[in-house]
Amino acid sequence: MSFADEANSDVPTLPGTHSGIPTYLLEKARKEKETVFETRTKPINERQRLPVVPQGIERDDFLKALAELKGQLGAEHVEVNDKPLRDGWYMEHPNTHDMMTILDEEELVASAVVYPSNTEEVQEIVRWANKYRIPIFPISMGRNLGYGGAAPRVRGSVTIDLGKRMNKILDINPEDYTCLVEPGVSFYALYEAIQEKGYDHMWIDSPDLGGGSVLGNTIDRGVGYTPYGDHWACHSGLEVVLPTGEAIRTGMGALPGNNTWQSFPYGFGPYSDGIFSQSNYGIVTKMGMTLMPNPGGYESFLYTFQKEEDLAPLMEIIRPLRISNILENVAQVRHVTQAIAARGLPRATFFSSSGPIPNNIIHAAAAKTPVGDHTWAYYGMSYGPAHIRAHKLALVDSEFLKIPGAKKIDTSTLPPDEYFWARDRVAAGVPDIHELRWVNWTPNGAHIAFSPVSPIRGTDATALFALGKAAHDKYGIDFFPAFCVGLREMHLIVEIVFDRDDVKARKAALDCLRDLVDEAAELGYGEYRTHLVLMDQVAKTYSWNDGAIMKFNEKLKDALDPNGILAPGRCGIWPKRYRGRGWEMTRDSGMGSEGNGVAAD
Incomplete structure (x- = not known):
């Protein structure tokens, strides 16, 4: 297929292919594809x-x-x-x-x-x-x-x-608000199935983009943006093929003829589900998931804050409101630089020189947008009947406006293609495809994520922001921080955007990320999820008691996978036959991923 053929082929749709887009997003997906290929200069590999x-x-x-x-x-x-x-x-x-x-x-x-x-x-x-x-x-x-x-x-x-031929929704239970899915069921497909059945009393929870696997995202401990945003906490029951070929069911699924596999996750005896999350101990072929009751109404809101220094007092305000569920969903506190990039325009539209884009240029661009100039934006949603929402939103308003210069945006004035509406849909359980527009910031746009976890505290947010800013400045990379606020913790998601056809840009992005991982660990912040290339490094930061957790992980690996065949190296867990042979990727190993053979049987 030529470059032109690839660019001009139509977007695959559901139900024609398991990985397709729903028809309500088809035109939007076509436009997204067009912008991707407009910025692509990398030749087609022939x-x-x-x-x-x-x-x-x-x-x-x-x-x-x-x-x-x-x-x-x-x-x-x-x-x-x-x-x-x-x-x-x-x-x-x-x-x-x-x-x-x-x-x-x-x-x-x-x-x-x-x-x-x-x-x-x-x-x-x-x-x-x-x-x-x-x-x-x-x-x-x-x-x-x-x-x-x-x-x-x-x-x-x-x-x-697993997705191409194992993509069935095996059950949707409208009474228990649960479902049972195979690996090839995307958030798009699950949403469409619920709509087709007329189950409007149930919502799904979607991540930023809805094309990923419900099962895959959950076992990698991904997140969404409704009150059910902790996907792993919302699963119930797994079917797993072990590395030696046996199949097991966890929780109540181990009881033949049970009727509570998706309703009660624990069963009897040790709770084993956790070892199949972010691991290489088994292949999950079925998973149960709980679905969210329709709250009977919802209302998105957006506040902006003017100064970088507003981050600390904002977090101090957010924490008690979030823990008490006045702030109900996994919301985002996003920096203005990423907000400008999310408009989908190339960086060169605003700034063509090297080095991080200057603040004055970003703020000038922000001032021209419907949201207006700001440094931080809080995207949230309130749920429930109107009188309940009004009470909660009044509390939020009185607290947020304590920060000088804070502004509540009149969202009715925002045009339909404004980023706010993508956040509105996702927080209402409707999958979208808007989020990756910021990857068009560079030619041949790619991204790699830095994802540390911290308490919801102003001191922690400020420390992580300063750490990230310094590393990005050092490597000449634009800084895209967004805090995703959970119930008692927050994930800082920093997307490093780079030109994947530029060797120097790839190296700068990887070196920046390696610095961030080590420097964050020194301050007590660990990543909750990472890229394949960083897994060894991140795993080593969890080193308490002479790396006791990795020794435990390796014991499990050797017991469950004696031949070391299943996803060796995933999450830094190497089978015995690979250990000590240079397979672990570190800063010293540079851009190579391979070791020196495997042990003979």
């Missing part, structure tokens, strides 16, 4: 390639093993990755590599992709991988953008794409 064979197995043996797998699953369900790597875009993303790679695109790349249709076929694949000691890397839909996308940590792994 290089013919041989499949990358994982270390530890000879090429001929690997190809024979793939032939055997084709015989088991059907040749059409096993694809060798010997074609040029195509980046695509959000709705047409690759499943062979990371479309927003921070390394050379041939580093974190799969050797083949397999497509199981059910749990039993996943078991077959796992047993096959154990037989030949081939590393496998499961993905749900591969849209884990900013954290590695669909790329396997070990180059040459066989990707198990």
Whole structure:
């Protein structure tokens, strides 16, 4: 496919493909795609390639093993990755590599992709991988953008794409407000199914973009923006294929004929679900999820604050309101620089020199927008009947306006394409596609995320902001901080946007992120989630008692995965046969991802 063909092909839609866009967002998605390709200068990769064979197995043996797998699953369900790597875009993303790679695109790349249709076929694949000691890397839909996308940590792994053929919504229970889904069910698809059934008494909770897997986002502990924003806390019941091929159900699912698998998460005995979250201990093939009752009304609101120094007093105001649920949803406190970038215009529209964009240029641009000039913006939502909302919103108003210069925006004056309305939809459980507009800030825009967690305190917010600003200034990168405020903690999500076709820009972004991880850890702030390339470094920051937690994780890995085949290296957890061979990525390992072989059996 040529560049023109790729740019001009229509956006895939539901229900035609599991990874498609709902029709209510089709025109918006077409426009988003157009802007992505307008800023793309990276040539289409036409290089013919041989499949990358994982270390530890000879090429001929690997190809024979793939032939055997084709015989088991059907040749059409096993694809060798010997074609040029195509980046695509959000709705047409690759499943062979990371479309927003921070390394050379041939580093974190799969050797083949397999497509199981059910749990039993996943078991077959796992047993096959154990037989030949081939590393496998499961993905749900591969849209884990900013954290590695669909790329396997070990180059040459066989990707198990669970989404293509395992994309059924197995149950939606309108009485219990629960659902049961397979890995290929996106937030878009779940929302559409609930609407089609007329279940308007139930909401879903969506992250910023709705194209990701409900299951995949949840087991990676992703977040959304309603009161049900902690997705892992809202799941109930897993079906898991272990690294040796056995299948288990957790919680009440272990009881044959049970009727509470999605209603009560714990069952009897040790609660094992946690070890399958952000790990490489099993492949989750089914997951239960709780759904939010329609609150009977909602109302979004937006406040702006003028100074960077307003961040500390704002957090002191937010904390008691959030803990008492006056501020009800996982809201965002977003910096004006990212707000300008979210308009979708290239950076060169405002500033063409190198180095971070000057504050006066950002504020001049902000002054021309419908929201007006500001430094911080709080996007929130109140839920419930009108009289309940009025009481809560009056309390919020009286507190927020204590900050000099604070302003409540009259949202009725904002045009339909203003970013505020995307936040309004997502906080009302309606998936959108607006969020990635800020990636168009650079040509060939890509992003990688710094995601530390802290208490909701002014001192912590100020310390993290100062740390992030200094690192971005050092590497000449524009700073996009946004605080996502949970119930008693907040995630600072800093998106580092870079040109993925520029080697120097990729290196600056990675060096900046490595500095941020180490410097944040020194101040007591750990990341809750990270990119594949940073997993070893982040894992090492959790070093209390001589790294006791990693020693525990490795014991579990060796017990559950004695042959070390399942997603080696994910979240910094390496099987025994890889340890001590240079596989861990550190600052000293530079831009390479591979180690020196694996131990012989």
